[in-house]
Amino acid sequence: MDDAAIPRTTAEPDLRDVVRWLTDQASGSPPATEQAITDGLDNHLISIVRSHNTPSTIWRFRAGQQAYVLKAQLGRGTVLRRELRWYLRAAAVGLPRGLFVVGQEGPAFTFLVLRQFGDTATLDDAALAGWTADNLHGHLRRAAAMNATLFRRTRRRVPVETVHRVAARRVAKRVAEGTSYPYLLPLLTGQTVTVNGRPLQGLARSWRDVVDRKSVVRLLTPAEIGLIFGDMHCGNILVDGSGTEVVDPRGGPLLPTAYDLGKLVQSVEGGYGAIMAGRYRLRCTAEDEYEIDVDTPPGYAALATWLHQGLGDHRYQQALYQAAQHFLAMLPHHASARRETVALALSGILQFERLREALAG
Structure with a gap:
């Protein structure tokens, strides 16, 4: 992962550490587990969200003083890969990055990191x-x-x-x-x-x-x-x-x-x-x-x-x-x-x- 892909924030050092770890793990060949990701986030973790109608799991975590959302789909699933490609394509046609920070496709899992927006009320x-x-x-x-x-x-x-x-x-x-x-x-x-x-x-x-x-x-x-x-x-x-x-x-x-x-x-x-x-x-x-x-x-x-x-x-x-x-x-x-x-x-x-x-x- 190119560090330049991560926008500078007040959480820069902590965020870069988390993203580097996620990138290394996503690039591994055996499928990852939810528990391995949870353990890797360690004291950054705030909470975990699961839903029966989506293949992704969501981790809320903190880096520095800022809160972020990690979405990950284990293995070679396609749903989150398509979502990541959407963000990259939208950025390519000039849509502001908004909440999108960075993402990576990998054989172990695919992930997206987004800024948490307010208290995430819909x-x-x-x-x-x-x-x-x-x-x-x-x-x-x-x-x-x-x-x-x-x-x-x-x-x-x-x-x-x-x-x-x-x-x-x-x-x-x-x-x-x-x-x-x-x-x-x-x-x-x-x-x-x-x-x-x-x-x-x-x-x-x-x-x-x-x-x-x-x-x-x-x-x-x-x-x-x-x-x-x-x-x-x-x-x-x-x-x-x-x-x-x-x-x-x-x-x-x-x-x-x-x-x-x-x-x-x-x-x-x-x-x-x-x-x-x-x-x-x-x-x-x-x-x-x-x-x-x-x-x-x-x-x-x-x-x-x-x-x-x-x-x-x-x-x-x-x-x-x-x-x-x-x-x-x-x-x-x-x-x-x-x-x-x-x-x-x-x-x-x-x-x-x-x-x-x-x-x-």
């Missing part, structure tokens, strides 16, 4: 804590502006069919993965799933209703792609006073802006953050009949109106379509948490119903 945290829409709106607008800047510097036109084909392959793969879980099969492929008293189609059937109609696909699929964050839901938007940062970018192919607008719709209308926080009530009243009540924060209701008005009907429909697909595509990643995954599937079914209503209106 926009979802703020909304669930009762922030008003006026306070939430500024952060959402700044995050969207960062994405728009990235996109403008990298965008290019491509045939609608190309954009749709990439998205359809991704969703079809996730549907196949989801149907390997017996409890998800009726929610995905059912002719009728009753949600809060309304008979609706299963999630995969709803998706097929869209993709089997070429005119609807052309309406809902943008013809421009570029570099965007790629996972800009409100749980990845960090807030601290008037400061805003976005974390956990999705490395991979260039995408339309509707992809991340769909992430925002998924958060403010679909209740994604509330479900992930366990803020919902779910009952199965009979076979394929469910009642779900998600505690969507009041501040998000006004944000949903702002999103719709700001985007206009056509772009809002494109974002709503992406939001519904996001719920469908994420199910295999959450499937080990059955109740949560059922709630996500039901929210996806409701999003597709909103899309049908938007198209009909």
Whole structure:
């Protein structure tokens, strides 16, 4: 690791020591272990965070007087490698480094070091804590502006069919993965799933209703792609006073802006953050009949109106379509948490119903 790659900070000596050790360990040939990384951080360590729906583990550590976040994926996993490449590519097109300090791909593990931002509260945290829409709106607008800047510097036109084909392959793969879980099969492929008293189609059937109609696909699929964050839901938007940062970018192919607008719709209308926080009530009243009540924060209701008005009907429909697909595509990643995954599937079914209503209106 070239020391020049580490920006100078008041924590420079301690930070360089930590990064040199991580680089040496990542370059080793046998796969590392979480415990080995934990032991190596030693008295720098603050805490460890794990999640069932991501392959990375997060260590919070201190160097000098400053706090940092270490993300690492063990072995030759690809998810964090793509994220690291995203940061490097964004820097190459002139996006400020923001929280990114340094990273390294290696056979033992891949890692990223980021500056800790405030107390790492997210926009979802703020909304669930009762922030008003006026306070939430500024952060959402700044995050969207960062994405728009990235996109403008990298965008290019491509045939609608190309954009749709990439998205359809991704969703079809996730549907196949989801149907390997017996409890998800009726929610995905059912002719009728009753949600809060309304008979609706299963999630995969709803998706097929869209993709089997070429005119609807052309309406809902943008013809421009570029570099965007790629996972800009409100749980990845960090807030601290008037400061805003976005974390956990999705490395991979260039995408339309509707992809991340769909992430925002998924958060403010679909209740994604509330479900992930366990803020919902779910009952199965009979076979394929469910009642779900998600505690969507009041501040998000006004944000949903702002999103719709700001985007206009056509772009809002494109974002709503992406939001519904996001719920469908994420199910295999959450499937080990059955109740949560059922709630996500039901929210996806409701999003597709909103899309049908938007198209009909």
